[in-house]
Amino acid sequence: MLETIGTLLLVGCGKMGSALLRGWLEAGLKPSQVSVIDPHPSNWLLGLAEQGLVLNQPPQQAPDVAVIATKPQIMQDAVPGLKGFGGGRTLFLSIAAGTMISAFEDMLGAGTPVVRAMPNTPAAIGQGVSGIVGNAAARAQMPLAEALMRAAGQVVLLDNEEQMHAVTALSGSGPAYVFAMTEALISAGQAAGLSADMARGLAVAMVAGSGQLMAQTGEEPRELRRQVTSSNGTTAAGLAVLQQEQNGIADLIQKTVEAAKARSVELAAGP
Incomplete structure (x- = not known):
């Protein structure tokens, strides 16, 4: 499924973002297909930049996927800058705890495909489990979101977003x-x-x-x-x-x- 991705934007590359990126690269995604926005890039990221990864340069064209892996506290600063990619074909996948799909729709515009995921820390070694749920606009892209999260371990599709609170409390914490x-x-x-x-x-x-x-x-x-x-x-x-x-x-x-x-x-x- 990842072979359908042309370009991917990763906003935030801490422990969880790095774990996902490592899994995507191992699954066949090329560094040149990835853009990363991170104010404090690791030496590993700097090394990937030498292999073609685009670092701290916002893409000029809408990426196929934008993964939001920032801390919830800085979400309001990070996401509005991506509004130009909202409402179209870009799938927004968020692993930020506590930020509802409706908040992304407000920031990015109606009709934006948004999927929320809640991975847990064993994802850092590919042994995590994630609950995911999407809005109506993301229905056709749920298989892609599932494939992206499988890079960190198992994936459970939720019936509704309300269940994300229980997922956070059980497997997330x-x-x-x-x-x-x-x-x-x-x-x-x-x-x-x-x-x-x-x-x-x-x-x-x-x-x-x-x-x-x-x-x-x-x-x-x-x-x-x-x-x-x-x-x-x-x-x-x-x-x-x-x-x-x-x-x-x-x-x-x-x-x-x-x-x-x-x-x-x-x-x-x-x-």
Whole structure:
């Protein structure tokens, strides 16, 4: 699908923008097909500029795709400069959290194809998952938007934009929850008598391996939990604490996701 792209504009090339660009180049897009606007280009970008990538020079003609990867705080400054490309054939793909499709339509004009995507940090190694949703004008270009986001991992098509708040709270913010749990496991391992390095090695490998087991077997997490839990064994003893009805893991995760979703709704509402 990426072979249909003639030119692509990337606005913002931080960690996520760089991960996407790297994936597109590996999929066959040439540096000469890409323009990047970034006030603080990395050495990697400067090297790509020597291979034909256009750096910090706004395109003179409308690109096939404009990917908005800036921070939400500077969105109002970055997007209006692209208004000349709105309302036409250019597909606008945004990975900025909290900025609704309607905001892009207001800035770029009615009839502009706009797709929102919410990737997560594992996208930096091509192992992310993104939820995407587009407006009516982007209906025919959704396969292209999906192909662009697959450069960073799996893609889930949402039924409506309202679901983006839940996606943000679950998979977008979710890696931080896993990292926080891993931190807690490392500390608990040290308290149980392990060295810091040993506790970290065991915890990180366990979390990574458990994730791969779920992904590769396709079995439900509930069933995998049952398989590893022997009656009256050590795992059962630990789960008896973790799964308390009040302030157990299910209760805490529910509250965590609800809080993140509520904040996403607040951000979308604006100042």
